[in-house]
Every structure is written in structure tokens, then in C-alpha cells.
Amino acid sequence: MDNIEDVDTLGEKLYNVLHPKYTDMTPKLTGMLLELPASVVNEMLQDEALLNKATERALNALTSSDSEGVSQTDDGASVSSDSLGEQLYDLIDLLNTGNTQKITGMLLEQKKDAVLRLLSNQTLLEEQVKIALKTLKEQGEEVTDVSDSSEPEEVENIGEALFSVVQQLDPAHCADITGMLLEMDSGTLQQILANRTMLEVAVKKAKSALESAASQRPLEMSK
Template sequence: YIFFFLQGIIFLEMADENFESSQLPETREVLCENLHIKVRYLNPALADQITGILVAEKNIKDILQLLTTDSLLEEQVEQAVASLSESDTELKESLGTVLYQAVSVYEQELCAQVTGMLLELPVAVVSKLITSDKELQLAVDKAKNEYLSFIKVNGNSESNLMPIGNFTLSREKEEIGEVIYEKLSIDHTTEETSKLTGMLLQMEYQDLVKVIANPELLKMKASQALSALKIQT
């Protein structure tokens, strides 16, 4: 469908290069929608952000070139991912939601811990893990083994932070997770509660404190996480 649509657009452009100005916005919007579909295939976790970067300040011909040249699109998708800010909280939450779902396929008991560990990796690396089952499974196994090894050796440590390789897990955060789990279990099934708690634990510690102190905020965050969960499933 997309192929024939693009052929039609190219034909029209060759037949008449002088599009009426009133037609341009609509044509651009449709092209962007089709570009988003292709980007989502390459990188489902960051499709919205990447598409936004790719179409910014580009004309219709540039977007058409991306749609019709796979190698160019793949190259620019990689560049877009590399340009994303590592400190973008919203981006991290978006990645965390998708990553949690992906990790849960290979590890359920320690899903939240493993997801948190993997989210400490650069955005480009996390993005690649999400799109590669083989690499994700290897990363999950490695993170799980490092976590269990640390617990075995330092299980009785009084330290609040548990460093594992390049990762850091907070015991305080785990305690908050228990509180969140208890609160969410009132309105959700056991399976939903476990998944929602893991997703919410991807938030910063300071934000988690605010969430457990404000029932309405917790309800809103849980609702957002549940919606994202349903979209992914």
C-alpha cells in the first residue's frame, strides 16, 4: 500500500511540480504518517521522537527520499537516536515502558530490577536492545547474574546503594516499590500490580516520593502506565 501510494505521489510531483499551496500541508501530513510507520518498524520504542526529528525543517521531496531509500532512512534513524538527550526524563520513561515489557518475556521475577539496570545504559544501546531479541536476552541474563552475584556477596551490607557493574540499585527505591505495590493491589490484579509497580519504579526517586504521598498522583501515573501497557500488548 505504502509503495503504491508513494509511486502516486512521485508521479503527481513529476507531472506538476507546482502543487497548490493548499494541498501541501495535507500531503506533508500523509507522508509523515507513512514515515512514522516505517520508523516504528525500525525503532518502535522511539518512533514518535525519531519521526519528529527526521521531518523537522524538511520539505516534501526530502521526506519522499527518506520513504523511498531504506539505507538513507536507517542511517538517519541511527543519527536521530544518537542525538537524543540522555537526561530527558520523558524519553527515559518512554523507553522504560517498552523495555519493561520486553524484559518481562525473559525475566519476570526480577523484571523491575533488570529493567532499571538496563536503563542506565546509553539511549542508543537501550534502543538497540529493544529491537534485537538476541541481544536483549543476553543483556537480561548478564544483568540478572550480576544482580544475583552482588546480592549473594553483599546481601547483609548496610549500604543504601548496591552498585552492579555500571549500574546502581537503591534499597530505598525498593522499599518505595513495596509501598506502591500494596497501594496498587487494591484496584488491580496481581499481574497488573506487578507490572505497573515495575514501570513506575523507572521514575526518579524524588518523583516516587511525591507519588506515594499523593494518592491522586499515584492513580494518574498508574492509569498512564496501564494505558501504555495495553498498547504494548
């Protein structure tokens, strides 16, 4: 009975487990959870804590965007990077590593095909997550994960990490841009540090804000 069962069987089991708690929403929740790899669904049916966590995420997604369908896995070739990132984040978060943001960012640096393989193969995903965790430990990155950045030394650590990455993108304005980005809340900063695309967008926005602020002071500059 250790073998992963087919989708219909898994769907029935999921439905029966969810129905007592979420009567009206059971069909939708079952459908959403069945979009996860079969091995993950199988694991959730044996681990109540894992199932509860995944169900909460599905519920949040349903309440925040009821009108949007969640079937993003049908056309792998056209799936956007953002959508891939969200799906990957959800799967990694279920593994309770404590470093979901950073690991997601690291794995998203692979080619799209490789990321799609991770989404459909739980064993492969777990292996990659272990490797990423090992890399983070070796680099001493775990300590700088921002869980409570109200501590001054935490802010300093984030600032240093942010500065070194921003410096690669815009050496001329890296100090100003880092300062601007550090005004964001810790959750957003964590996402930015873990996701190269988000970081580049944030840097561009900060740079254009700097430029527009400079252009609004032409009189001061000319005096």
C-alpha cells in the first residue's frame, strides 16, 4: 500500500477527509490539492499537519482570488516565472525548512524545464532542497534569514547582503538604493533577497525614484 495511488483514488480519499470540516468548499479544495504532485498528496493523507497546512494555503488562495482558476500546470511551456515561483514556494514551504524564500530563489535560477521537473517530482524536489540547505549552511546564510529584523544586528546583516547584490546591478547608486530598499518591511526584503527578478524590479523602481527626486531639484543644483 506504499505505492502512490491514482488521482481518482487520491481525490476520493482527500474529499472524504476534507468534507467533515469544509462541507461547502470540499470540491474546490480537493481539486486544488490534487494539482500538487501525487507523491505530495499521498504524503499529506498520511500526515495530518502537512494536510492542514496545504489546506490553509488552498483556502487562502480561494478567498483572495475566487474568480481566478488555479490550473496553472496544464501548459508547462507557457507558465510564467512568477507562477512557477509561487508553485515552487508552496511545495518547499510544506517541507518546513525555515528558509523557504531563499531556497525558492536558488531553485528558480535553474532553467524553466528543470523547475517544471521539480514541480512534478517530489523526490527530486526534496533532494534539491537538501542540497540548497547544505549550501546555505556552508555560506552561513541561515543566520541572516530575516525572521525578526527589528534587531539592529539583523538589519545590519540584511543591509550587507542587500548591498552586495545591489552593487552588482547598479554600482553607481548602490548605497542610495540599498538605503531605500531597507525601508521596506522584513517580509518583502526576504522575498527580494530570494528572488532575482523581484530584486531587479525593486532596484529599477528605486533608481527611477532617485532620478525623479534629482530632477525635481534643478534650481538647487544650478546655484
